[in-house]
Amino acid sequence: MSTAEIIDGKAVASEIRSDLRTAIDDLTDAGVQPGLATVLMGDDPASETYVNMKQRDCEEVGINGVHVDVDGDAPAEELYDTIADLNDDPEIHGYLVQAPVPEHVDYREVVHRIDPRKDVDGFHPENVGRLVAGNARFRPCTPHGVQKLLEAADVETEGADVTIVGRSDIVGKPLANLLIQKAEDGNATVTVCHSRTDDLAAKTRAADIVVAAVGVPELIDGEMIAEDAVVIDVGVNRVDADTEKGYELVGDVDFESAQSRARAITPVPGGVGPMTRAMLLYNTVKAASEQEGIDVELP
């Protein structure tokens, strides 16, 4: 029985942030401070936490972080006006509208209205199309973070069989599209699973790399993983626990049993989460560099 190496997302993200600081200094020396805006419509507590973290990250690396609140009961047009203002604001190089938006607002329409050059989440259809075509402008943050983690852990994707559990627009689908690209960090053979997949365990067991992005606590256990596979756990789930907060965070993978089979595994928390945050900063720096026509070295 082996014990998997733990892929330390916190450490990898910290290295990326440190490299980004250098790029940000170069931009600032050239007279440009990268600007990132977060927009939150409504007062969903989890969303508030996420945008606060994004703003803190900006402050830490020297990005000009701006936050815009939109009343949750306001008509969709008020959000559209905010989007139009941000599209026109030369100091904002990238921005995102935190999901979920209130029910009376169509999130697809929101994403359509974002200037694709400022769409640092990478969700605009133009950016999705570019990614599929192998000419990505912004890689969505979580899939990009997963690729960077694999690279940092020296996990070869070329020729690897990868099973991704989850086909969401923000994780599963873009990650599958990135990993099948004819590229150094692609060239994998990818299977994408979802809630209608027959015999999930057979698909995960056949993989050299398993990526879980499901949202079901500890769905994937050691029995579902091949000996010496690499396991990337994207899931973040709150489960009741006897802790001060009354809950704890667990992934989509049963860490203990998977760790005894895998070659390498990401923990939750401290795996993919910090990478997602770092790659948002990466996309903001890239956006600033491209919009201002100043070349900087990206990690």
Ligand SMILES: NC(=O)c1ccc[n+]([C@@H]2O[C@H](COP(=O)([O-])OP(=O)(O)OC[C@H]3O[C@@H](n4cnc5c(N)ncnc54)[C@H](OP(=O)(O)O)[C@@H]3O)[C@@H](O)[C@H]2O)c1
């Ligand atoms: N760490 C991070 O930075 C980060 C970033 C994003 C998301 N997350 C976390 O990652 C997880 C997934 O997020 P998401 O936004 O991609 O979720 P999502 O939009 O809810 O998609 C979940 C996917 O899992 C599939 N699924 C659900 N139950 C399944 C089952 N029993 N067997 C196989 N497939 C199943 C669904 O299938 P159908 O398509 O058939 O419904 C769907 O494709 C969540 O825990 C989320 O909190 C973490």
